[in-house]
Amino acid sequence: AFDSYAEPDPDSSRWERGSKGMNVAFVSSAYTRNLYKGMVEVTPIECTDLPEEDDNIEKLTTGDGVDVCLMCAIVEGSLWKEDLKTLDKDPNHNGVMSLSGSAHVGRSRTAWANVDSKKSEAHKRKNAGQRALPYHVPKEFFKASRAVWPEDERPFYLYVQDPENVRLVFSLFDDDIIGDGSIISSTSVPLTKLLPRVGEDLVETVKNDVIKKLMGGAAAAAGIDPKKLNEDISKAISKVANEDYKWEGDLKMTAKPKTDNKNGQIATGAAAGAMVAGPIGAAAGAALGAFYEGKAKGVANLRLRYLPVPPSIKNSSDKYEVLGGLPGINWGKLYELNLEQGFDDESSSSLETLGGSDLEFCFFINQDQTGAAVGVYRSLEEKRIVVSFRGTCQPVDLLTDASILQVPWVAGEYDEQELKNVDHETFPMVHVGFRKSMDSINRRLKTLVLAAVREGDSITDYDMLVTGHSLGGALATLFTADIAEAGIDAGRSLPQKAPSDPWWKGIAGILQKDDKKTNEAPIKAQGPPRPKSLKMYNFGSPRAGNQAFTNQFESFIEEGHIDAAYRIVNAQDIIARVPRPTGMLNVDYEHCGKTVLIEEPVTKDDSNEDSKEDSVIWIEGESDFDRIDPVRDIRSATKNILSEGTFLNDLAKAAQTTDTSSANDEEGSKEKSGMDSVYDQFTAVTSRLAKADLADLTSVVGIDKNYANREMQLAQSFLKGESLAHHMEDSYFMAMGRAVGFNTTVGEEIVPV
Secondary structure (H helix, E strand, O other), rough: OOOOHHOOOOOOOOOOEEOOOOOEOOOOOOHHHHHHEEEEEEEEEEEEOOOOOOOOHHHHHOOOOOEEEEEEEEEOOOOHHHHHHHHHHOOOOHHHHEEEEOOOOEEEEEOOOOOOOOOOOOOHHOOOOOOOOOOEEEHHHHHOOOEOOOOOOOOEHHHHHHHHHHEEEEEEHHHHHHOOOOEEEEEEEHHHOOOOHHHHHHHHHHHHHHHHHOOOOOHHHHOOOOOHHHHHHHHHHHHHHHOOOOEEEEEEOOOOOOOOOOOOHHHHHHHHHHHHHHHHHHHHHHHHHHOOOOOOOEEEEEEEEEEEEOOOOOOHHHOOOOOOOOOOOOOOHHHHHHHOOOOOHHHHHHOOOOOOOEEEEEEEEEEOOOOOOOOEEEOOOOOEEEEEEEEOOOOOHHHHHHHEEEEEOEEEEOEEEEEEEEOOOOOOEEEHHHHHHHHHHHHHHHHHHHHHOOOOOOOOHOOEEEEEEEEEHHHHHHHHHHHHHHHOOOOOOOOOOOOOOOOOOHHHHHHHHOOOOOHHHHHHHHHOOOOOEEEEEEEOOOOOOHHHHHHHHHHHOOOOOOOOOEEEEEOOOOOOOOOOOOOHHHHEEEEOEEEEEEOOOOOOOOOOOOOOOOOOOOOOOOOOOOOOOOOOOOOOOOOOOOOOHHHHHHHHHHHHHHHHHHOOOOOOOOOOOOOHHHHHHHHHHHHHHHHHHHHHHHOOOOHHHHHHHHHHHHHHHHHHHOOOHHHHHHHHHHHHHHHHHHOOOHHHHHHEE
């Protein structure tokens, strides 16, 4: 859960950066090789023959000229034949925006019209370590405007499954400060036309050559070092790619979208026609202007390289080490120390190691616009896939967390009145920010998860663990519910009323790679597959949905679609207590899965009445002692004002103290006088009144006193600035260490308590 905070190097060539903020880093070469054969590296150099800006608002904001960026998409021709038809037959297609089957689109930085070469260099001088900005060169005389990228421009990458059948689609895009922008012009070209040798199995050829060299002489006697073999193969592939798998040149745009506003060209046509043939010519010219679309403008000068994905040679030291998001924290070490001491023999028997001897970090997804992020790990040895959602760590994540409004779990058209008066017991609703965040990555995530199995295996043979911390815990809840409800349906994102696209199409080439003649019908008939088991363990998760959503989640557990669901909560964590049900806005929230309470080591001054000195872990419905669940107690916050323990009940008891004492006196004792009795009652009531606190006063209006005390402790913690500290990774590391019998002070050696 916490390891997913360690995002891969942003400058790594393993990143596939999409046009709508969808970015994927392919971390494991073995995983990537199973999914793709190679990647195309695209570096923009210059765009010439650009049209002029026709948006007056944009002219005011960024200057007179288009704000151009280069976009590129991969179309796998063997899978997405309908996209090829669009590209070949429609002269006014919308380039990369017309594609239905391209899961990823790369793009360059934007050359804004108000940035010239001087501003570009000034930016580099003022910002140490940053590149110069792309810049715009205005039109002059008979030369059209152009856009120029710096010599050290960072390339972007697109992965390909079948390089022999790939079509590259390039579009020049007019970016907008205000609005969504628009395609200027586009072209498409087969990868093999630019790089004829990409169909050859370069990797296997280079690998065999390198092994032959290493097998000679002393190296053969000592045995081949897998690490050196990996390094030598990668260097050899890079050398060959630089020599034989690169291309640089111009690509002229050949298609453009239809013009929306043709008033200018109609007027021009009418004027030209009038000069030739008078009124009749004017009418003909205007008609011609109305139909004429004009030629596509723009020429892209760029550099391409094809980089085969290197093979993964097994190395015993290659096992991924699970650490955490903060320095000085080692979750993997704590886990394995716990197994060594046999803390829980039943659980350790089924989880002998943390991912076997071959744990891999397969890939990492982040979404720039929503902040959603997830890492996926696998063990082919243990047939286990782990999906770990990252928690709040960027400003955009705070916007996701802040809202308390809800939307239907199943997306679609709804009657407005129905949503205003929603029945939270029967109609599943979820947090609007959490759903938007999960929806932005879910389809791509499911497609890549389906490809995480060993070649020849099925996802139905693999156990799946889903986890996350904070916001990541809420996303883990939504992801688990989606898989439990419909299987791994990669034909859509989260549940929707509209039919899904074919779930299998994005990875059909992988499913059928052993037999290209395999008919698609059996795959279609299977429906979205389910993992062998589905378990969720999240940490410090906020509430994700209403009571109906929770009921639906619990039904998935009862039906066996979810094998386990636990929420681990540091007892003082404030985030696990939000969002709150709000009657005024008709908003309802409840947790999914069982609560597991753990606690940091505390001093006597920090302890609270809900804690038990010896109970370092409490599991809802499983522990052999009762305890108030502080993250579920909001539904039991109200209480009868005369119930046991309330302020009014205490006063009533105090008033009866004398009568009760008199009744219990030994026979023969002298009863107190009436005045003495009244005085004793008055004294008892006064004494109780003197001890009254704010919690007592809340019980007068029907709020449970213990609940009020907990709320006040949280409020005091918030005022002291301590409220979020209990939600952080270091607090969970110490609390979890204590729960399994270890002292886990951050930055120090893990030792038994």
